Amino acid sequence: MKKLGLIFVSCVLSLFVVQKTYAQAQDKLLQLLKEELAADMKELQKQENPPYHMNFRVMDDRTVNISSAFGATMRAQEQHVRSLVPQIRVGDTILDNFKYNAMGAQPDRNGNYRMAYIGLDDENGTDATRQAIWYEVMQRYNFATEAYEQAKTQSKVSVADEDKAPSFSAAPVEKYYEAPIPAEKQAIDIAAWEKKLNEVSAVFKSEPLLQSGETSLTFRVLRTYFVNTEGTEVVQNRTYARVMMSASMKADDGMELPLNMSYFAYELKDLPDAGIMIADAKKMIERLKVLRVAPVVDPYTGPALLSGPASGVFFHEIFGHRIEGHRLKSGGQTFKKMVGEYVLPKEFQVYCDPTLRSYAGEELNGFYLYDDQGAKARRVDVVKDGILREFLMSRVPLDGFPRTNGHARTSGGGDPVSRQSNLVVETTAPKTEAELRQMLLEEAKKQGKEYGYYFKEVTSGFTLTGEGGSLNSFNVTPLEVYRIYVDGRPDELVRGVDLIGTPLSMFSNIVCGGDTPSVFTGECGAESGWVPVTASSPMILVNKIETQRRQKSMDLPPILPAPTNN
Template identity: 65%
Template sequence: MRKTVLVIFSCFLSLLFVPKTYGQGQDKLLGLLKEELAQQMKELKGEEFPPYHMNYRVIDVTSSVVSASFGALMNSQQYRSRTLVPQIRLGDEKLDNFRFNQMGSAMSRFQGPSVARLPLDEENNEDAVRQAIWDEVNNRYKFAVDMYQKTKAESSVNVEEEDKAPYFSEAKVEKYYEAPLPAEKMTIDMDQWAARMKEISAVFKNQPGIMKGDAIMIYTVERRYFVNNEGTEVVQNLPYARIMVFGETKADDGMELPLNLSYFAYDPADLPANDKIIADAKEMVKTLEALRVAPVVDPYTGPALLSGPASGVFFHEIFGHRIEGQRMKSENDGQTFKKMIGQFVLPEGMHVYDDPTLRQYAGEDLNGFYKYDDQGVKAERVDVVVNGKLNDFLMTRTPIDGHPRTNGHARASDGFDPVSRQSNLVIETSNPKTPEELRQLLIEEVKKQGKEYGYFFKEVTSGFTFTGKGGTNSFNVTPLEVYKVFADGRPDQLVRGVDLIGTPLSMFSNIIYAGNDARVFTGMCGAESGSIPVTAISPTILVNKVETQRKAKSQDILPILPAPGTK
């Protein structure tokens, strides 16, 4: 199951190429990583199962978090962590220890994969850094041996795999180095941002029925290191800032009704001013009040409009996860599109591409930006769908038949090994319709199908999808703000309790038109390689048939006591 969540669904980010000779020799950690990798690779070559490939990936994170609720400061902290994940591949490219398990360590139910916590001051603690690396490499090598032996045993008794591509591909040796950001770019003025978050969250004070009213600012600077035994050395900075606003109410029948706002920029100075955010929060309060008394809808099939943010999540979930190539290597994957290259999968005139090198779209900073992926490979734009026809997949160094090379889409968070993941997914059309034309086309489709109304999905928060063969290949997207659009011209009606569901191929075949009003949806996507920043950019789309079901609701009764300040 993959899940995308708004606050959880990327930096003044100025990625300048710094020549290898500038600053790199003074980077103590980079030197330690290279030395340890070379030494451990040499020592392990003498073992019964020597590695044919090794790499180290380090994420050095400095983060500042400020949160407020109903006008009161709740949290203000700055922290830093540095983690290392070694990857050890045994056997050879044709059969290695990653055949049946994409992760290079045992997975704890509560803590996830193992990870090395590195000291933050390598200048005075060089031995401690080397000790932490040594310990984690030992742990992962033992796991690699165990998995390789199991892989050989299972391969000898299993039927031959349909996919004949090897398990690891060649990649260009890369040398890229960025100097550390200056100290003033590493943190924020905590007091200033605390005042801003308190002011924003105070909008929710003294509002009857509002159960949650939070504002959070997060500024993170990631410094990522990657080295491998082939000679690749990549060091890059990824700073980003986010403001998130959460409001929630509860209907009389117990249904919880949340709404979210999200703002993203590379540099905190480029985030919107409080006047803008406060105005948006006040509109949110009005919508929450309307949602609380809005009617609950019954299950429905029929035409619908999906706004840019809604269709962005829609495409991310039901399309994007199915064009992540590495997943198709597994016989357990549904492989929805694996054999459909060159075939129509979307209406003629629609285009889909995924571009991690895209820093902005229509003036907005994008969450999925990076220059090199987590295998040290230079990021590339991938034209996934061209004029409605499937053209390519998002690839890592794990090839599949017909796709022998990586295109820089290996991604992972702390502790996990990278797999194919989306970055900035962009949906465009050669024949865009205006919002007015799309609305009229929706009404015409409603009448054509003999329906009383269609739906307009304005805002969504999350979604999940199943892509394996072990269950139904389905998706579920959670809308927050949904309207009935009546065929007879009555005003649109806000409703609640809607979940958008379906299966991918049938849903794609129901897309009719797309608009000229592309919007950016920013979030974090959780899958087998952890939670990573992503962006989906899509216009409004018209679908001639969607399926909805009733949203599950809480059985808790409403609070007995009135909220403070609302008597």
């Protein structure tokens, strides 16, 4: 019986492989890309500077955007675009056209990267489609040869690079194919969602002091194709839905006061119902009314607690960008020479894992199986027991890190560079929130402070990773900040706080972390475009942070409130 069972399993697996191979062979777009890539590579070998590597990346992107403000639909738009982006590498793996420019593609006068658009009915390989691909390949090839000549000149006149790594690394040939997304998973009732979002945003009409009150839905169905001249073929799908809710008021002194909330799911059916969002919208109004009359703070240095979502953004901005491999080729290179050294307390672990679909009970936006260079995604243990171990790598190597670990990412027409995915911060010695709060009070007393700060919610941030003092800094924008007084007074909401500093200084002041992880979902914009990311972290205690007063708007709030709507 055991033997028959094994034979049955083997037959099932064999049938699955046959079906998958058949579906792959019937994918007309995949076959077209493979044929054109081979033909174009062969044709370009006749040129004076023949390419040594080429790849095609195609995005079949269907996106629905619906937005509502104060109970009225502002936009209901559906787009379906199939776009092609070639990459051509001229020279060799030691010195090529990307050597001094991570973004090897040519931007237009507005800074946007060019894409060749394939008509949705042209997947059969019509002459027009093939001609469009060849035209774009030649455009990219001409720019690649110019960049290669510049790179050769620069290599002769520049001082020797500190990093001796090649321009491009070897990678395994990958074969991965997902069948097209079923129609039922692409279906969306736009009219029903307009009604639902209008019900939610109508809540904001109840407060005349609001400057804005919006709810929006983004539903995306993305199918990507990647083929290269090494033989890699990767076809994969991604669907997600995200609702964003935002509202803002203006204080009497002109300060803008925004609050945001979002809900993320892989499928529309897993988003919360209107009742939950309406309740959250009402809470948002009440928080804004309190924030509007909160005192404005002065610059501060001292201890602080960062909530899980706040510390997630904090780690993403001041640490995550500085472990992206391509940034370590130039600029400030904050952590480049700290591999093997403590960068955090020994209890801390930090890793990036794009293969995680969920964490702490929430679905993650940074999930994928293969990156935008066709490399298999994998977990990268960046910090282990407080010690820096690895960086996030694409196929652009660094000294000591010669291989990709599946973190090459892009969107639109840009070329992939190393980017974050799902950044996770954990501690092996977690504290309860009550313990962290008590430790904050003790540290404030020790430093002679009247209070410490609690950063409950932040909206975003930016970081500068270039060379020089101010070019190696960060700025995180909090939305809700509280003073926690050492004499036992109730916590006090304050406004006008910006969290600033330099990463090494800030990291050296992290003390410990909490026992409850939180997830912050968003999109990160950098050189290669906006990519979906997630940051998860527990609450953390920092014994010294630095804040500055936020710049105020010069516009005062309206004299009259908004008209009421019945």
